[in-house]
Amino acid sequence: MSSETQKILSTDGIPLEESLKKAEKKNKIKAFLLVTPLLLFLIITYIVPIADMFSRSIDDKMVTNMLPKTYKAMEQWDGKELPPEEVFEAFYLDYKILVKNKTAGKLQTQLNYEKNGFKSVLKKLARKQKKFEEGNYKEQIMKVHKRWRNVEYWRAIKRRAPAYTYSKYLKGVDMYSNEDGKIVQVSEDRRIHRILWSRTLEVAFFVTLFCFLMAYPIAHLLATLPMKYSNLLMICVLLPFWTSLLVRTASWMILLQQQGIVNDFFVWIGLVADDNRPEMMYNKTGTYVAMTQILLPFMVLPLYSVMKTISPSLMRAGKSLGATPVVAFFKVYFPLTIPGIGAGCLLVFILAIGYYITPALVGGASGTLISNQIAYHMKSTLDWSFASAMGLMLLTGVLVIYWIYNKLVGVDNIKLG
Amino acid sequence: MSKKEDFVKFDKVDKSYDGKVLVVKDLNLDIKEGEFVTMLGPSGSGKTTCLMMLAGFETPTNGEIYLDNNPISNIPPHKRGIGMVFQNYALFPHMTVFENLAFPLRVRKISKEDIEKKVDKALAMVSLSEFGNRMPGQLSGGQQQRVAVARALVFDPSVVLMDEPLGALDKNLRESMQYEIKHIHESIGVTVVYVTHDQGEALTMSNRIAVFNDGKVQQLSSPDKLYEEPVNSFVAEFIGENNTFAGEISDISNGSCKVKLDKGEIIANPISVKSVGEKTTVSIRPERALIDPKDKMDNNQKGKIEEIIYHGDHTRVRLNLLGNSEFILKVPNSSQNLDIKLGNEIDIGWNSRDARALDPK
Numbered sequence: 022m023s024s025e026t027q028k029i030l031s032t033d034g035i036p037l038e039e040s041l042k043k044a045e046k047k048n049k050i051k052a053f054l055l056v057t058p059l060l061l062f063l064i065i066t067y068i069v070p071i072a073d074m075f076s077r078s079i080d081d082k083m084v085t086n087m088l089p090k091t092y093k094a095m096e097q098w099d100g101k102e103l104p105p106e107e108v109f110e111a112f113y114l115d116y117k118i119l120v121k122n123k124t125a126g127k128l129q130t131q132l133n134y135e136k137n138g139f140k141s142v143l144k145k146l147a148r149k150q151k152k153f154e155e156g157n158y159k160e161q162i163m164k165v166h167k168r169w170r171n172v173e174y175w176r177a178i179k180r181r182a183p184a185y186t187y188s189k190y191l192k193g194v195d196m197y198s199n200e201d202g203k204i205v206q207v208s209e210d211r212r213i214h215r216i217l218w219s220r221t222l223e224v225a226f227f228v229t230l231f232c233f234l235m236a237y238p239i240a241h242l243l244a245t246l247p248m249k250y251s252n253l254l255m256i257c258v259l260l261p262f263w264t265s266l267l268v269r270t271a272s273w274m275i276l277l278q279q280q281g282i283v284n285d286f287f288v289w290i291g292l293v294a295d296d297n298r299p300e301m302m303y304n305k306t307g308t309y310v311a312m313t314q315i316l317l318p319f320m321v322l323p324l325y326s327v328m329k330t331i332s333p334s335l336m337r338a339g340k341s342l343g344a345t346p347v348v349a350f351f352k353v354y355f356p357l358t359i360p361g362i363g364a365g366c367l368l369v370f371i372l373a374i375g376y377y378i379t380p381a382l383v384g385g386a387s388g389t390l391i392s393n394q395i396a397y398h399m400k401s402t403l404d405w406s407f408a409s410a411m412g413l414m415l416l417t418g419v420l421v422i423y424w425i426y427n428k429l430v431g432v433d434n435i436k437l438g
Numbered sequence: 439m440s441k442k443e444d445f446v447k448f449d450k451v452d453k454s455y456d457g458k459v460l461v462v463k464d465l466n467l468d469i470k471e472g473e474f475v476t477m478l479g480p481s482g483s484g485k486t487t488c489l490m491m492l493a494g495f496e497t498p499t500n501g502e503i504y505l506d507n508n509p510i511s512n513i514p515p516h517k518r519g520i521g522m523v524f525q526n527y528a529l530f531p532h533m534t535v536f537e538n539l540a541f542p543l544r545v546r547k548i549s550k551e552d553i554e555k556k557v558d559k560a561l562a563m564v565s566l567s568e569f570g571n572r573m574p575g576q577l578s579g580g581q582q583q584r585v586a587v588a589r590a591l592v593f594d595p596s597v598v599l600m601d602e603p604l605g606a607l608d609k610n611l612r613e614s615m616q617y618e619i620k621h622i623h624e625s626i627g628v629t630v631v632y633v634t635h636d637q638g639e640a641l642t643m644s645n646r647i648a649v650f651n652d653g654k655v656q657q658l659s660s661p662d663k664l665y666e667e668p669v670n671s672f673v674a675e676f677i678g679e680n681n682t683f684a685g686e687i688s689d690i691s692n693g694s695c696k697v698k699l700d701k702g703e704i705i706a707n708p709i710s711v712k713s714v715g716e717k718t719t720v721s722i723r724p725e726r727a728l729i730d731p732k733d734k735m736d737n738n739q740k741g742k743i744e745e746i747i748y749h750g751d752h753t754r755v756r757l758n759l760l761g762n763s764e765f766i767l768k769v770p771n772s773s774q775n776l777d778i779k780l781g782n783e784i785d786i787g788w789n790s791r792d793a794r795a796l797d798p799k
Contacts, residue, residue: 338528340515342542
């Protein structure tokens with residue numbers, strides 16, 4: 022029997038497979054058109070900004086574009102001794118244009134990042150070069166400042182030759198590539214980012230843990246109480262959720278300050294002396310308390326939605342089969358809530374790791390997180406490429422956590438509602 | 439070993455949830471060891487509450503429950519050693535079938551080899567030996583049910599409770615499961631307390647049936663007695679089909695009585711009536727009334743056929759008889775040519791001992 026005769030035909034003689042495809046084509050197009058707006062929205066608001074952030078974080082074209090002739094001339098230079106005359110000449114010509122266009126300041130700043138003290142050397146050169154004569158630029162430049170005789174300054178220029186750099190990422194973990202091109206750590210007293218990273222992870226971890234410990238009984242109550250009580254409890258959970266984040270953080274400031282209600286209460290019950298009120302704000306304690314309260318609903322809701330689906334007869338079955346309530350809980354109930362625990366922990370952890378407003382307001386110096394550092398570079402130093410690099414590192418961290426979670430629990434097991 | 443007479447004993451048990459309404463009233467019930475007792479009743483009659491009290495998930499408001507002569511009201515469920523099959527099976531969805539069955543054994547700290555032996559035996563008993571590694575979600579409803587039964591039996595409990603275990607199955611499967619559970623009970627001799635609202639199920643499976651209504655046991659007897667000799671009109675109504683006549687006793691003597699109806703008079707068997715003038719409801723099973731009776735019967739009436747419903751193996755005929763237009767007859771589907779046509783008047787006869795004069799409704 023040939024395969025031709027085996028093919029099933031529809032009533033009008035077209036092979037069934039083809040006519041099925043034809044009939045479903047319209048639906049497929051319709052379905053695609055329906056999701057197109059969302060797809061475009063995602064691309065515009067999510068994919069494009071991330072791509073832009075990435076290119077910004079590795080972009081180092083500014084210096085490259087400012088000194089085109091210099092870098093062309095430097096291609097032949099091995100960087101061991103002072104560069105030849107052509108490099109000096111090319112640099113002189115490039116720099117002249119920059120000074121003329123009044124953009125030399127940017128170059129000075131950028132090169133100063135590479136080598137401390139470069140700025141003053143370049144400023145002096147800008148003043149003196151007007152009187153330069155044609156020819157033998159090497160001598161003339163070296164005469165302006167003795168540092169031009171130091172090969173390290175020329176190496177610093179050469180290091181900025183590539184149009185792309187990963188130096189911002191190194192800076193994000195307190196490292197840099199030194200004059201010899203080796204990646205080394207910055208001196209110990211300047212390692213601030215690593216402290217912030219570890220603090221961010223620590224805060225996110227403990228906030229997740231506190232949220233879990235508090236949310237589990239709440240969610241269990243919500244799922245098991247009779248309707249009229251559980252509705253009230255649900256409102257208690259959701260009411261803060263609906264309140265503005267700023268308002269909630271501000272109210273924690275009122276509660277936690279040294280003359281605040283919590284401290285007053287502690288003094289009143291005699292827990293602490295009036296002249297020795299503990300500081301509960303502008304440090305890590307404040308960050309923990311406020312963030313746990315603010316992120317609690319994100320843990321309660323996924324847990325609740327999972328617990329709601331667990332039939333009470335399962336616990337009864339466990340008990341009737343001879344398990345004590347504790348054993349029945351850990352062998353029967355708890356394993357069934359793992360999808361909710363996973364979803365809640367992932368949600369809270371990811372939100373906590375990038376939390377900004379609350380640590381900024383109640384965190385003080387010892388309670389700020391990496392997000393505050395990113396904001397600082399966005400708003401104050403205007404080092405956007407560094408801010409982008411750190412933002413991407415944060416995003417990568419979140420993705421890694423997601424990946425680990427997927428390996429351990431399985432993303433398919435997540436239940437959000 | 440002789441069977442203990444009152445292995446499970448409910449002694450004057452009351453149960454109220456809200457302090458206003460008694461769900462179970464003054465319940466007394468003795469169950470023999472190895473017996474299959476069904477609690478049968480409409481929903482809200484208190485049968486499930488009784489089961490939950492026995493399992494330990496509810497406490498009696500008053501009275502005491504004894505298991506093997508020990509009061510158990512203060513014993514928590516996990517120490518009672520009572521197996522239970524739940525309405526929705528309550529299999530642990532995150533465990534395999536094997537783990538589900540091993541659960542009661544593991545919490546009892548039984549050795550691994552013994553667990554494997556017992557689980558294999560239990561799975562073989564419900565013919566699911568091949569399914570040990572499946573998850574409950576991968577099984578059909580009937581298979582899940584069998585796993586639930588096996589799990590309730592695997593740790594050799596003295597009593598197994600079943601709370602409407604077959605309610606979610608389709609009709610054919612339900613019937614085959616009824617036989618299967620009955621056979622399992624017969625082969626291992628465990629005491630079973632079974633709750634259902636399906637009288638067919640109760641009649642098929644049980645040694646004895648306790649008919650519940652309104653928080654009380656209306657009658658506790660074997661299935662045949664329950665059907666043939668209901669003690670009150672609720673039981674007569676609830677179990678099987680039933681034709682009723684409401685009337686008044688006009689004469690009572692020598693184990694028979696005359697009941698005066700609105701139209702005419704019938705002779706009946708006095709069950710719960712004692713004196714002339716009492717109101718009564720007379721109950722007659724449809725299959726006990728015959729068309730054109732050949733033998734002499736002490737009740738003979740004429741009825742008009744109002745409706746004929748074909749049921750395959752039998753035909754149901756609705757008659758208007760003595761002012762009752764809901765009188766049902768069951769006529770076996772034989773080649774015998776009876777004069778059953780709509781509108782025909784036919785002769786109907788029944789014996790007075792099958793017409794039971796019960797309490798008035």
